[in-house]
Amino acid sequence: MTTTAAPLLDVTGVTMRFGGLTAVNDVSLTVGQGEIIGLIGPNGAGKTTFFNCLTGLYVPTEGAVRYRGTVLPPKPHLVTQAGIARTFQNIRLFANMTVLENVLVGRHSRTKEGIFAAILHTPRYHRAEAESREKAMELLAFTGLADKADHLARNLPYGEQRKLEIARALASDPGLLLLDEPTAGMNPQETRAAEELVFAIRDQGVSVLVIEHDMRFIFNLCDRTAVLVQGQKIVEGDRETVQNDERVITAYLGAPLEDSTPAVPETVTETDQ
Template identity: 65%
Template sequence: MTASLEQAPADRHLGAPVLEARGVVMRFGGLTAVNDVDLTVREGEIVGLIGPNGAGKTTFFNCLTGLYLPTEGQVTFRGAVLPPKPRKVVLAGMARTFQNIRLFGNMTALENVMVGRYCRTSAAALTSIIRGPKFRREEAETRARAQELLDYVGLGSSTELLARNMPYGDQRRLEIARALATDPKVLLLDEPTAGMNPQETREAMELIFRIRDSGIAVVVIEHDMRFIFNLCDRVLCLVRGETLIEGTPGEVQSDPRVIEAYIGTGDEGDDDEDDVPAADPQDAVRDEKEGRA
């Protein structure tokens, strides 16, 4: 990692809590996917969510963003309980991307971002149908804002490209631009660097730092440990749906339970801890993801 991508200083000022989850439990029949998980996200903070495959990370994300109603516990945004309705969650000030890219492939990059912006427009159905003055004004503002966001994420030259024809890394950035179009206070990113090469990953990290610096809190699920530990202020590790540890990147990456959760304890009798890369289990995580996903 270059010096410019090192983690922000630990004494950087953080604001008040903006997103809080307390005692969240999510059951599907007899399966408990998330069990009594707490999370607090503060203004101006980047929080990482890690864990082996099947740890419950995306299920927990879905509870935070209204796709699932937790079986127990609650999620609050700025002190108010969030309804299990994604549209209302977005209007409240939360936006997300998905592990599997969900763009409108036959729309241009600009049109995809404009879709995200429509939740902030107010033209009524009749005005939109007859394309009245208010509709035309809001449409022009939406188009201009969408172009600003494409420029912001580094896709300013891709305005008229169909989303399905864009390179994979650009599609990831386009999803982030569409999420930013909703004017979120908290942005949740589900594996934003999946499938990216090292250069694209570095650019994604720089983009997330800029988003954080603009005042938006960020929560990130990611399997790339080097990326997470250089990016985040705090990291929460889930194992089998439960919190294993929460702390600074240094505390989490040096905790032997985290290493064990990712790569196991090895064969019986093989106790040489010097063989375990305690500070960076990234390679083991990548192997697991490719072999078991």
């Protein structure tokens, strides 16, 4: 699904340097309303570093990140309040909290009640708490975890922990969701379920930017895909454009293929920056 409207996310010339190392180099990217955009690249390409620049974990050395036309402040909680949520390459749940409590934590950025309302247990506080629980349970039902609401997060199977992290991110009511390798470690059945979940999220009006190593997943899912190599974006386009680009083939395989119909490997395991 593409759009001619102003982009939801507009990243212009983002560069991230760590001393003498340039991890991301002059990368520009847009995500439109209702789009699912992929971000791929070989080991150490800078994809997660780029995500960290978008979400305020890193302050870019150069460039600008705009969401709905406004430059984002370089602080993660303010980025979340603006409308961008994310998951992580390595799952970051509160292991000793319940599934429901994890989602309620994600809802915190949308609650307005202060510490005194919480201490005094005012009627307004109780209403907000009930609304947050209702919203959290809706998200657990949406992700297929409603029957696990009272389970400790650490007791969930791996695939369900991934779903829980997505549910927690959605609890902040984002307009844009950033997914960092959401199918890492999953079997084919779990990967297919994750694909269906991302489509369902898009159908709820949330745009998605996703990093992945599973090429079949990316090309089945995304409207466009951008490729990072050594911190630079070398190509962006649809499946055919990306798969048949000689620079992409060289980046993944080390040398161009002789085949007249070259393709990116279906699965590439990576450890990113």
